[in-house]
Amino acid sequence: xxxxxxxxxxxxxxxxxxxxxxxxxxxxxxxxxxxxxxxxxxxxxxxxxxxxxxxxxxxxxxxxxxxxxxxxxxxxxxxxxxxxxxxxxxxxxxxxxxxxxxxxxxxxxxxxxxxxxxxxxxxxxxxxxxxxxxxxxxxxxxxxxxxxxxxxxxxxxxxxxxxxxxxxxxxxxxxxxxxxxxxxxxxxxxxxxxxxxxxxxxxxxxxxxxxxxxxxxxxxxxxxxxxxxxxxxxxxxxxxxxxxxxxxxxxxxxxxxxxxxxxxxxxxxx
Amino acid sequence: xxxxxxxxxxxxxxxxxxxxxxxxxxxxxxxxxxxxxxxxxxxxxxxxxxxxxxxxxxxxxxxxxxxxxxxxxxxxxxxxxxxxxxxxxxxxxxxxxxxxxxxxxxxxxxxxxxxxxxxxxxxxxxxxxxxxxxxxxxxxxxxxxxxxxxxxxxxx
Amino acid sequence: xxxxxxxxxxxxxxxxxxxxxxxxxxxxxxxxxxxxxxxxxxxxxxxxxxxxxxxxxxxxxxxxxxxxxxxxxxxxxxxxxxxxxxxxxxxxxxxxxxxxxxx
Numbered sequence: 001x002x003x004x005x006x007x008x009x010x011x012x013x014x015x016x017x018x019x020x021x022x023x024x025x026x027x028x029x030x031x032x033x034x035x036x037x038x039x040x041x042x043x044x045x046x047x048x049x050x051x052x053x054x055x056x057x058x059x060x061x062x063x064x065x066x067x068x069x070x071x072x073x074x075x076x077x078x079x080x081x082x083x084x085x086x087x088x089x090x091x092x093x094x095x096x097x098x099x100x101x102x103x104x105x106x107x108x109x110x111x112x113x114x115x116x117x118x119x120x121x122x123x124x125x126x127x128x129x130x131x132x133x134x135x136x137x138x139x140x141x142x143x144x145x146x147x148x149x150x151x152x153x154x155x156x157x158x159x160x161x162x163x164x165x166x167x168x169x170x171x172x173x174x175x176x177x178x179x180x181x182x183x184x185x186x187x188x189x190x191x192x193x194x195x196x197x198x199x200x201x202x203x204x205x206x207x208x209x210x211x212x213x214x215x216x217x218x219x220x221x222x223x224x225x226x227x228x229x230x231x232x233x234x235x236x237x238x239x240x241x242x243x244x245x246x247x248x249x250x251x252x253x254x255x256x257x258x259x260x261x262x263x264x265x266x267x268x269x270x
Numbered sequence: 271x272x273x274x275x276x277x278x279x280x281x282x283x284x285x286x287x288x289x290x291x292x293x294x295x296x297x298x299x300x301x302x303x304x305x306x307x308x309x310x311x312x313x314x315x316x317x318x319x320x321x322x323x324x325x326x327x328x329x330x331x332x333x334x335x336x337x338x339x340x341x342x343x344x345x346x347x348x349x350x351x352x353x354x355x356x357x358x359x360x361x362x363x364x365x366x367x368x369x370x371x372x373x374x375x376x377x378x379x380x381x382x383x384x385x386x387x388x389x390x391x392x393x394x395x396x397x398x399x400x401x402x403x404x405x406x407x408x409x410x411x412x413x414x415x416x417x418x419x420x421x422x423x424x425x426x
Numbered sequence: 427x428x429x430x431x432x433x434x435x436x437x438x439x440x441x442x443x444x445x446x447x448x449x450x451x452x453x454x455x456x457x458x459x460x461x462x463x464x465x466x467x468x469x470x471x472x473x474x475x476x477x478x479x480x481x482x483x484x485x486x487x488x489x490x491x492x493x494x495x496x497x498x499x500x501x502x503x504x505x506x507x508x509x510x511x512x513x514x515x516x517x518x519x520x521x522x523x524x525x526x527x528x529x
Binding site for chain 3: 288307308312347348349350352367370371372374375376377378379380381383384385387388389390391392393394
C-alpha cells in the first residue's frame with residue numbers, strides 16, 4: 001500500500017507551506033526594514049526642532065521670560081544632552097520628572113502660563129502645533145548622538161522605576177491588557193508591525209531611542225507623552241493625565257532600560 | 271471630471287507662474303524656457319487619460335530606465351521613489367501611480383548638465399504599479415514596479 | 427510667504443548633489459477634517475532650482491506628492507561656496523524661496 005509514502009508526502013507538503021509562511025513573514029519584515037531605511041533621510045521633525053529652537057529663545061507668556069531660563073537637569077540654560085538623562089529627580093520640585101512635566105513646570109513658574117491651558121490640548125493636530133511639542137522636538141534633538149544615561153541614585157528615582165515596572169505588567173481595562181501583553185515577549189506583531197519586547201535589552205534600547213518621532217501616517221511630530229497616551233488608548237484604558245506621575249514612572253522604567261544606547265531622535269516612522 | 275476649482279485657482283494666482291516671479295527678482299534669465307503647468311494631465315483620472323493628456327502614444331519599455339521603490343510601503347503617505355534614466359538627452363521624467371485618484375504624481379525637467387535622476391516621495395492610496403515615464407528626444411520610454419501598500423496614505 | 431525649506435548641497439568630483447525638504451501640507455482635496463468637511467486641495471504646483479542664474483531643475487507637483495516634499499537631484503558643476511536657490515509656488519499663489527551655499 002502507498003499509505004506510508006502518502007503520509008510522508010503529506011508532511012513534506014505541510015512543512016513546505018509552514019516554511020513559505022514563515023519565509024513570507026520574515027521577507028515582509030525585511031522589506032519593511034528596507035522601506036524604513038529608504039525614508040530615513042529628510043525628516044520633517046527637523047521643522048519642529050527649528051520651530052522649537054526659535055520659540056525656546058523667545059520671551060513668552062505673561063511674565064515675558066524665555067525658556068532659556070529653564071533647568072532641564074543639567075543646569076539652567078543647558079539643553080544639550082539633557083534628554084538622555086531624563087527622567088530624573090529635581091530638588092526644586094522634590095520629585096522625579098520627565099521632559100514634558102519639566103517643560104510644564106518651566107512654562108508655568110517662569111513664563112506664568114496657566115497649567116490648565118498647557119495640558120488642555122498638548123498634542124498637535126490639524127493646523128495646530130502646541131508650543132510644548134515644539135520644545136520637545138528641539139530638546140530631544142539636542143541629545144541626538146548622546147549615550148542614554150538615566151541614573152537611579154536618588155531614592156525617589158529608584159521608587160519611580162519600581163512603580164513603572166509594576167505598571168508595565170499591571171492588567172486593567174475592559175480587555176485586561178497590560179503593556180506586557182503586547183510588549184512582554186518576542187515575536188508579537190500587530191498587523192505589519194513587529195512589536196518591541198521590553199524584557200529584551202536590544203528591543204528596549206531600539207524602541208526608546210526612536211521616540212519622539214515624526215509619524216508619516218499622521219503627518220505630525222509625536223512626543224513620548226503622546227506615545228504613552230496612544231498605548232493607553234489602544235489598551236482601552238482611561239486617558240492618562242498629561243505628564244502625570246503615572247506616565248513619568250513608566251517613562252523612567254523605559255528610559256533606564258535603554259541606558260547606554262546612543263539616542264537617535266527625533267525619529268521618522270510610518 | 272476636471273476639477274474646475276483647481277483650474278480657477280491656478281488661473282487666479284494672478285496667472286502668476288513661477289517663471290514670472292523668478293524673472294522679476296532677477297533669479298533667472300527671461301530666456302529660460304518653461305513648460306506651463308500641466309493642469310489637464312494632473313487632473314486626469316485614469317492611465318489612458320493621463321497618457322493622452324501628455325501626448326504619449328505607446329511608451330517603449332526600457333531597461334535603461336531604473337526605478338527604485340520599496341516592495342512594501344509601511345504607510346502609503348510616504349513612498350520613496352527614485353528614477354534614473356540612462357537614455358541620452360532625457361528631457362523629462364514623469365512619476366505615475368496607476369491606482370491613485372489622479373495618476374500623474376509629479377514631473378521633472380532636466381536642463382543640460384543636470385543628471386536625469388530624481389528622488390522624491392509620493393502618496394499611494396492602495397497597492398499599485400508605479401510607472402516611471404521618460405521623455406527623451408521626443409520619444410517616450412517606461413518602466414514600472416509594484417508597491418504593496420499596507421495602509422493607504424491619502425485619508426485622515 | 428511659505429514656510430522655510432531645508433536644503434543641503436554638496437559637491438564631489440564635479441557633481442553637486444542637492445537634497446531638499448520642503449514644508450507644505452500638500453492637501454489632496456480628498457481628505458475630510460474632524461467635522462467631516464472636505465479639506466480643499468492645497469499643494470505646491472511648480473518648483474525650480476537655480477544655480478548661478480541657470481535653472482538646474484524644474485518640477486511640477488500634483489496632489490500625490492507627499493506632505494513635506496522631499497527631493498534629491500544632481501547637476502554637473504558647482505563649486506563650494508556658490509549658492510543654490512530652490513523656489514516654489516503653490517495653487518493658492520503662495521511662494522517660497524530659500525538658498526544655501528554648496529558645502
